Amino acid sequence: MRGKIIQNGSQRLHETQLALAQALLGVGPIPKGFDATQVALAATAMRIKRMHSAARTWPELARHLGEDYGLLFAEYAATHPVQRTPRADVLEFGQFLAQRHKLPQPFKRLVRRLRLLTLLGQAR
Amino acid sequence: MHLFPQLHGLGIGWRPEVAHLVENRPDLTFVEVVSENLDSKKPLPLPIQQLRERGLAVIPHGVSLSLGGAERIRLKGVEHLARLAEKLGSPLVSEHIAFVRAGGVEIGHLTPLPRTQEALEILVENVEAAKKHLPVPLALENIAALLDWPDNEMSESQFVTQVLELTNCPLLLDLSNVYANAHNRHVDPRSEMLKLPLARTAYVHMGGGIEHDGIIHDTHAAPLLPGALELLRNFCEIKTSPSVMLERDEHFPSAEDIHAELDRIKEAMASGPAYAR
Numbered sequence: 001m002r003g004k005i006i007q008n009g010s011q012r013l014h015e016t017q018l019a020l021a022q023a024l025l026g027v028g029p030i031p032k033g034f035d036a037t038q039v040a041l042a043a044t045a046m047r048i049k050r051m052h053s054a055a056r057t058w059p060e061l062a063r064h065l066g067e068d069y070g071l072l073f074a075e076y077a078a079t080h081p082v083q084r085t086p087r088a089d090v091l092e093f094g095q096f097l098a099q100r101h102k103l104p105q106p107f108k109r110l111v112r113r114l115r116l117l118t119l120l121g122q123a124r
Numbered sequence: 125m126h127l128f129p130q131l132h133g134l135g136i137g138w139r140p141e142v143a144h145l146v147e148n149r150p151d152l153t154f155v156e157v158v159s160e161n162l163d164s165k166k167p168l169p170l171p172i173q174q175l176r177e178r179g180l181a182v183i184p185h186g187v188s189l190s191l192g193g194a195e196r197i198r199l200k201g202v203e204h205l206a207r208l209a210e211k212l213g214s215p216l217v218s219e220h221i222a223f224v225r226a227g228g229v230e231i232g233h234l235t236p237l238p239r240t241q242e243a244l245e246i247l248v249e250n251v252e253a254a255k256k257h258l259p260v261p262l263a264l265e266n267i268a269a270l271l272d273w274p275d276n277e278m279s280e281s282q283f284v285t286q287v288l289e290l291t292n293c294p295l296l297l298d299l300s301n302v303y304a305n306a307h308n309r310h311v312d313p314r315s316e317m318l319k320l321p322l323a324r325t326a327y328v329h330m331g332g333g334i335e336h337d338g339i340i341h342d343t344h345a346a347p348l349l350p351g352a353l354e355l356l357r358n359f360c361e362i363k364t365s366p367s368v369m370l371e372r373d374e375h376f377p378s379a380e381d382i383h384a385e386l387d388r389i390k391e392a393m394a395s396g397p398a399y400a401r
Contacts, residue, residue: 010194010242010246013194013238013242013243013246014193014194014195014226014227016238017193017194017223017226017227018226018227018229020226020235021225021226021227021229021231021235022229024231024233024235025229025231032274033273033274033275034271034273034274035271035272035274038270038271038272039271041270041271041339042233042235042270042271045270045341046231046232046233049233049343050232052345052374053374056374081229081230082230082231082232084230
């Protein structure tokens with residue numbers, strides 16, 4: 001859902017906020033004038049925070065992936081924007097793993113069931 | 125007499141991981157709950173209800189209003205905060221001086237604003253819009269920022285002072301953020317703190333962080349940094365009956381360690397002049 005621009009003349013600020021958001025999520029270039037090192041640092045801190053939050057939300061999955069967890073999550077995060085809640089994010093991560101055959105059957109079934117429940121929940 | 129709404133005493137950010145500790149710590153007077161983690165249309169979770177019965181103040185703390193976004197704030201988020209404040213009988217609610225989304229893109233993180241007149245006007249407009257729907261005052265918090273916009277027209281303290289004065293909002297003073305930003309910008313934390321509108325302080329946040337490559341990261345996942353505690357002592361020397369809370373979100377240590385952190389905060393709170401206690 002797109003928010004309505006608040007004032008006349010703030011269109012440019014809105015565009016820069018959007019560009020910065022995309023740069024921080026790693027899906028866009030660093031907007032003009034920003035310090036590349038600072039933006040990269042902030043983006044990395046955000047990715048780590050997101051990874052921890054996913055691990056905390058579904059610790060069994062993190063335990064199952066063990067040492068591979070960090071790399072797999074980095075790969076997922078590079079191509080998937082952060083979801084609205086940590087729960088939705090870790091489910092999306094589960095789906096990503098399932099599609100790449102890196103998830104054993106019990107986890108796969110759980111991901112399918114929970115995603116369905118989430119979809120039904122949103123439909124209500 | 126206080127000009128602005130205030131809490132009193134010692135608090136902690138309520139998380140399921142510290143629920144037991146909160147139950148067993150009689151000197152706590154308030155807790156803060158992340159509003160996005162509660163359903164305002166359902167009955168309150170039992171542990172929260174029990175805290176209310178015990179007489180603790182419960183403050184809903186929002187992280188997703190995006191008050192500084194150059195787009196209209198979502199009314200649903202404000203109404204959610206308002207319902208929680210009613211249900212919890214809260215003296216105030218709080219949010220951040222930041223934006224978290226733009227054009228439908230969710231950043232998932234409190235992101236700094238450009239400190240310009242234009243951004244200030246937008247922030248004020250959004251805060252005023254939110255205030256209309258809130259039954260209690262809205263305290264605004266200073267954030268930790270790892271990046272700065274290129275076109276700043278004012279300092280952080282000037283920007284914070286302006287928004288609070290124009291909206292007449294109380295300050296949720298995060299001293300760990302003041303400390304981290306000052307350290308990362310190579311300026312003196314104490315003078316930065318003193319430039320803030322401290323008389324408006326409703327309560328204080330203290331959150332742990334780590335230093336990596338000379339940069340302080342405000343992680344809420346590590347112990348309080350000595351420099352941040354020192355800043356709290358400086359604050360308590362000038363602020364009568366301060367109210368201060370610990371924020372811990374991840375890597376929860378043993379209950380003993382959290383008790384020790386709370387004790388360190390309490391100790392700093394007692395460093396004010398005797399007439400003020």
